[in-house]
Amino acid sequence: MRKVIIDTDVGSDDAVAILMALLDDSVDVLAITTVSGNVPVEQATANCLQTIEVAGKNVPVYAGADRPLVRQPVHAMNVHGKDGMGDMNLIHPVTAPVPGIHACDAILDLVRKNPWEIELITLGPVTNIALAIMKEPETMGLLKSIWSMSTAGFGPGNTTPVAEFNVYADAEAYKVMMNCGVPIYIGGADLYEGDAAWTQEDMDALLDTGNPVAKFAVECNAALAKYNLLHCQKSIVTLPDAVTMAGFLWEDVRKLVSCMAYVCVSEPATYGQVIFYAGQVLADMSGFDAKPYGFAEPNCSVIADFDGKLYKQRLAGLLVRHQ
Numbered sequence: 001m002r003k004v005i006i007d008t009d010v011g012s013d014d015a016v017a018i019l020m021a022l023l024d025d026s027v028d029v030l031a032i033t034t035v036s037g038n039v040p041v042e043q044a045t046a047n048c049l050q051t052i053e054v055a056g057k058n059v060p061v062y063a064g065a066d067r068p069l070v071r072q073p074v075h076a077m078n079v080h081g082k083d084g085m086g087d088m089n090l091i092h093p094v095t096a097p098v099p100g101i102h103a104c105d106a107i108l109d110l111v112r113k114n115p116w117e118i119e120l121i122t123l124g125p126v127t128n129i130a131l132a133i134m135k136e137p138e139t140m141g142l143l144k145s146i147w148s149m150s151t152a153g154f155g156p157g158n159t160t161p162v163a164e165f166n167v168y169a170d171a172e173a174y175k176v177m178m179n180c181g182v183p184i185y186i187g188g189a190d191l192y193e194g195d196a197a198w199t200q201e202d203m204d205a206l207l208d209t210g211n212p213v214a215k216f217a218v219e220c221n222a223a224l225a226k227y228n229l230l231h232c233q234k235s236i237v238t239l240p241d242a243v244t245m246a247g248f249l250w251e252d253v254r255k256l257v258s259c260m261a262y263v264c265v266s267e268p269a270t271y272g273q274v275i276f277y278a279g280q281v282l283a284d285m286s287g288f289d290a291k292p293y294g295f296a297e298p299n300c301s302v303i304a305d306f307d308g309k310l311y312k313q314r315l316a317g318l319l320v321r322h323q
């Protein structure tokens with residue numbers, strides 16, 4: 001059983017990823033921590049509680065950072081809806097977060113008690129993770145791994161031409177995480193379109209099952225569906241967090257590329273860009289040989305060659321498993 005903590009800014013694609021982890025028998029979700037991102041942290045916390053209740057599970061939730069380390073908060077209600085969950089009147093949790101314990105302290109406590117065992121999955125801005133690393137770097141060094149939906153991967157940005165939302169929302173925190181020395185696995189914004197996107201047919205098939213979990217997973221993405229119809233004239237739902245969760249759960253749906261990653265935080269035009277160098281031959285190798293980016297060896301693995309069709313089959317199987 002893999003021991004997992006999920007850190008999330010529960011928007012609707014996060015909710016699908018959380019359902020995957022809760023419903024997969026190979027995973028023990030020790031806790032879920034929430035952070036400002038898609039929506040303010042209070043809303044992300046309510047959305048998280050609701051998602052856990054829909055899955056019929058009992059997992060402690062700890063609220064975390066309500067703002068980034070340095071920059072002003074940014075949200076994505078224009079994509080996920082005002083409540084972050086499709087504005088479908090789905091969010092009426094009867095449970096509450098654990099009172100009086102900040103997400104970063106909850107993460108540190110669990111890692112301290114489970115050295116070398118915990119895999120931390122980040123689905124939003126990594127402010128809580130950076131706070132934990134800055135508070136107790138040695139403790140966070142006891143993590144087994146970090147799996148992160150973040151960066152543009154090997155493609156363009158989705159929030160600026162070069163930056164993906166989770167990094168753009170707190171690039172300073174992301175830089176702290178990328179330098180913490182823990183094995184890091186990244187699913188970027190280049191993975192979730194094409195075969196990996198839910199089509200109307202995929203969503204209708206899930207609704208036709210009459211399964212309440214599958215219904216919730218589709219309905220909470222109603223705003224995302226509208227956003228995609230408006231901006232790319234396609235009735236599809238793209239699920240970045242669910243794709244990275246699939247990469248964590250099922251190694252046969254992806255390959256990994258070992259990379260050096262450099263996080264841009266100083267120039268406004270490139271704020272939140274993450275430059276990956278996978279060891280390819282470059283015209284001016286002297287530049288990289290001198291390691292101008294400040295590191296000498298790879299500091300992460302990036303998901304590539306993602307099998308969208310296989311992922312969607314597995315996802316559908318998970319969502320209809322529990323009545």
Ligand code: RIB
Pocket residue numbers: 009011012013014037038076123124125149158164165166189240241
């Ligand atoms: O860029 C996509 C990421 O930003 C996803 O995690 C989505 O939920 C938003 O947080």
Ligand code: CA
Pocket residue numbers: 008009010011013014037038123124241
């Ligand atoms: Ca997210």
